[in-house]
Amino acid sequence: MMAISRRLTFGAAVTALACGDIAAPVRGDLYEWRLEAPSIPGPGLDTLSFHWDRNDLPVRVWVEDTDDLPGHVARALDVWESVFLYREFEGTLVSDSTTADVIVLRGAAGPKLRMKRLHSALAPECAGATDLDIDVANTELRLPIRVFIDPRSLPDDPGIESCLALTTIHEMGHALGIFAHSPDPEDIMFADPEVELPSARDRRTAEAVYHTPPTLQVVRP
């Protein structure tokens, strides 16, 4: 009996060693990332989702060269790229704003035309906003996406650098397709972000964005 038992144990161990596969985690605990916009013609709301297609990568980002904004944006792109396991998103800085998919400007957002505006980071040190130009039928996203980073205090004020860093990551989160705010202050996509990096929930939400069919198609000028 002992010999049979040993053989069975050995066989079970070999089978477990050889046959078990990696088990992917269940990605629950997300927040709503889609943008709600009035249906045209009404009534009701359309739920709009977007992600950059693989053929659009790397997303071309032009940044106004002031207040170390290019450095903050480059880091924000690295941070968001590292969120993904399978290269779903990549961005690169470009020097020609006329070919950019995303334009990042210093200062407060200007007058809103027919754009959807996502306000963020209402800290005393800095603020951010992202403008999305979506057509009235809610099917097209006209490029470029415009991001505004507004340092509201002097460059050497304490807290300004970290505020710019996390606000830039937050706004680039909108630019990659997270069009809504998290209700949880522990997420970088909280409306007034406090944390410095995307949380596990931000990461799972970003993954969901890139593995859900988009309702918006990009249109270049």
Next chain:
Amino acid sequence: MLRPYLIPALLLAAGPGALGAQTDYYARVGVVGASTLVRDVLGTEISVRQSIAPMVTAGAAMAISPEYRAGIEATLASGGFDAEQNGGETALGTIRTASVLLGLDGPIWRSVRWRAGLGGILYWPSEDRGIFLQGGPVRFLAGGGADWRRPVMSSWDLMVSARYDFHRFTTDELERRGFSQAQGVSRVSLSVGLARGTR
């Protein structure tokens, strides 16, 4: 990180002198193919696979009895890997692997010999990102195969080899994200080269 590349060179350099006349040493080139590295589900199933990769192998073996030899074999391979979902593929970069097997070989029939061994495999990605964000893993490896040799010069043999090895793959980044267990990865290689030493 260059150390894996030094192993075959050291083996070749050490072969004729230090290990003496009882030592058999060889080098081969070939190709290696591997099964799926990672299976994931994000909406639909995603598979991460390595492409068929060129490889170079070097090894040495010493007689421990009239029929059996103990040896070491090191293999380097470098190739692309990609993620496949819904029929579309995304290139994820390049992976180099370095593996070392310590093992035994013995006769099967005429010029054909079996080989079996245990060792390790190091994954060395070109970029620390995605599933390799926290670097490449080192995993235990078990393998075996067969060698066929035919004399082509006074002291050199043509050597043709087939190998199979198995290890379980995961990375620190996958574990951090909640992946459990590890993926069984099988590799098969075919290679050809030259061997020198005992016959």
